[in-house]
Amino acid sequence: MYRRxxxxxxxxxxGETLEELKYSIDEHGHLIDESGKQYVFDLKAKNREYxxxxxxxxxxxxxxxxxxxxxxxxxxxxxxxPVDAEGTDTPYAHILxxxxxKDCKRLLVLVASTNESLGxxxxxxxxxxxxxxxxxxxxxxxxxxxxxxVLITNxxxxxxxxxxxxxxxxxxxxxQYKMIPNSGSPEEHVDYVLRQYVQTFASREIFFxxxxxxxxxxxxxxxxxxxxxxxRVSAVAVIDSxxxxxxxxxxxxxxxxSLNTVTYMQxxxxxxxxxxxxxxxxxxxxxxGSQEFDFTIVDAMPDIFKFFQARKxxxxxxxxxxxxxxxxxxxxxxxxxxxxxxxxxxxDEADDENVDETVVDG
Numbered sequence: 001m002y003r004r005x006x007x008x009x010x011x012x013x014x015g016e017t018l019e020e021l022k023y024s025i026d027e028h029g030h031l032i033d034e035s036g037k038q039y040v041f042d043l044k045a046k047n048r049e050y051x052x053x054x055x056x057x058x059x060x061x062x063x064x065x066x067x068x069x070x071x072x073x074x075x076x077x078x079x080x081x082p083v084d085a086e087g088t089d090t091p092y093a094h095i096l097x098x099x100x101x102k103d104c105k106r107l108l109v110l111v112a113s114t115n116e117s118l119g120x121x122x123x124x125x126x127x128x129x130x131x132x133x134x135x136x137x138x139x140x141x142x143x144x145x146x147x148x149x150v151l152i153t154n155x156x157x158x159x160x161x162x163x164x165x166x167x168x169x170x171x172x173x174x175x176q177y178k179m180i181p182n183s184g185s186p187e188e189h190v191d192y193v194l195r196q197y198v199q200t201f202a203s204r205e206i207f208f209x210x211x212x213x214x215x216x217x218x219x220x221x222x223x224x225x226x227x228x229x230x231x232r233v234s235a236v237a238v239i240d241s242x243x244x245x246x247x248x249x250x251x252x253x254x255x256x257x258s259l260n261t262v263t264y265m266q267x268x269x270x271x272x273x274x275x276x277x278x279x280x281x282x283x284x285x286x287x288x289g290s291q292e293f294d295f296t297i298v299d300a301m302p303d304i305f306k307f308f309q310a311r312k313x314x315x316x317x318x319x320x321x322x323x324x325x326x327x328x329x330x331x332x333x334x335x336x337x338x339x340x341x342x343x344x345x346x347x348d349e350a351d352d353e354n355v356d357e358t359v360v361d362g
Contacts, residue, residue, distance in 0.1 A: 031128075079095050108148045121135065219241075284333045307332060
């Protein structure tokens, strides 16, 4: 039986600038069309493929503007993965580093989730909510005002297409592309950046913020480079993170993780501020009171800033804190702590006895 092949239309193409897309950013940081109407992604659009391609084009156009603002307003410059690859024949991805990152006292490292471009937390927030919150600009601005050096990773740019780094493979499979070395996956990229950049920096007070899958990539890299970072990390804040501690049986690493890490989680509004220990993630979790997808970033960030302020000027030497009993401090959720056995190896029965799902109202 002959079946007529349905010829699909070519993928939609759009301009590269907001002007070409007939949008602009108003004084409130909202994306608006020519009539002044704020952009909203249409979940019920009949042509979903077109709608998604249009949203990606808008996100790319916005981020070109936001990257320029991050560079100009916050003293950030581009570096490459692999190191010093620009100007050579080696494919590369960009990261952003503040001009004082190598020698600063305090360093903040940012790790996005999957499918996000350099400097973006959430395309949804970027287009539908506010460009400064959907991008990393507001976080970087706060950090720079507080005297932090900053490094922004780029865990999703894996491909080299037509002489440029790219998040996605070309739609036209006849186009030539290469994989970017040391950036074949978020895990590989984050591990490389921590190993080749962050380890070489002078800071003894290193802070991290990671979103969703970025939390998994970050925790894995910190585990792999534990000896290099165990005495240098001040605080780790992960937002709706997908990490678990199952792959990491060493109780010393688990203890370190519980002492330094807080997970900020989507929750009911009435639960906002509640702190509870969850064994699967190995650390205390703060309920952010966010019910909408991605808005945990918006609601958790003020509490993350307070957490970081509480951890400034701390001696981060692990051995100093292994058996320390710390009183509960309002701005430091790690101080509502469940004890772990610090001996080498993991005694599952002992761990089960020690974990009591402690709940503290913040």
